[in-house]
Amino acid sequence: MSFFKGDQSVDQIQQLSAYIAQSSRIVATTGAGISVAGGGVTYGQMIFSSRGGRMWRPGDDYSSFLPTYLETMFSYEPSYSHYALQDLEAEGKLLGVITTNVDCMHTIAGSKNVAEIQGSLQVNCCAECGRHYDGYEIWNQEDLPRCESCGGTILPWPLYSHIGLWEEDVRKARQWISGADLILAIGTRGNYGDAYWGYRNRNAVIVQINPGHTGFDRVANLNIREACDDVFKKLKERRDVNG
Secondary structure, eight states: OOSSOOOOOSSHHHHHHHHHHHOSSEEEEEOHHHHHTTTOOOHHHHHHHHTTTSOOOTTOOGGGTHHHHHHHHTTSOOOHHHHHHHHHHHHTOEEEEEEOOOSOHHHHTTOSOEEETTOOTTSEEETTTOOBOOSGGGGSSSSOOBOTTTOOBEEEHHHHTTSOOOHHHHHHHHHHHHTOSEEEEESOOOTTGGGTGGGSOTTOEEEEEOSSOOGGGGTOSEEEOSOHHHHHHHHHHHHHHHO
16 A cells, blocks of 8 residues: 555645645655754765864865764664655655755665765765776775775765766756656755756645755745654554554
8 A cells, every 4th residue: 555645634744645646746855854864964964063164175184074974874774754755756656856965865765766966975986096986885894995996095976076966967856857746845955956946847836844944935835844754654654544
């Protein structure tokens, strides 16, 4: 039985459930809020805390924060919301997830169609010879990985691009959102949205799930001021009650 069907209550959760039931081309855009819900520390938080409040710059020694971030990343699981989106994809309703997160948690949760528009720890490159080592598993080891060809330092895309955009995934994001009939903005303030938001289907319904106020407030058809895990758990509970 579908994760999301059977919700009959007359409130925001029911409204969200109705939108999902009526949609067949859903796109989710996610940010730090969906990972923090699972107990994780975001890449941005780690950079800013370790760099004295400033962004990483070319020439900085990334080894001062990357091991700590990786230890944190591999010590927690995807959040309930990550798995809920994977369920939507398995139903054939979700076209894809657009995320600014680099922690690979959507992939770890089982989602196949993920546009990591700032790159992620799945896109890695030797700083010396340029050899690629794609896949997040390379980071799940005791020591920081070295290039097999030249022994050089391997960097994830957000470092060697200096927090640039991963154009391949930006193109995916634009394609998905242009065909969406429902857009779920989950735990995101819309950072880097200029790269894809202008391509959205203007007839799409927009639902924001975020306890705080963001730029999506003005455009959302429905603003749910709750943590994303709480929202998706309520959907699950109602499905169980209604059979």
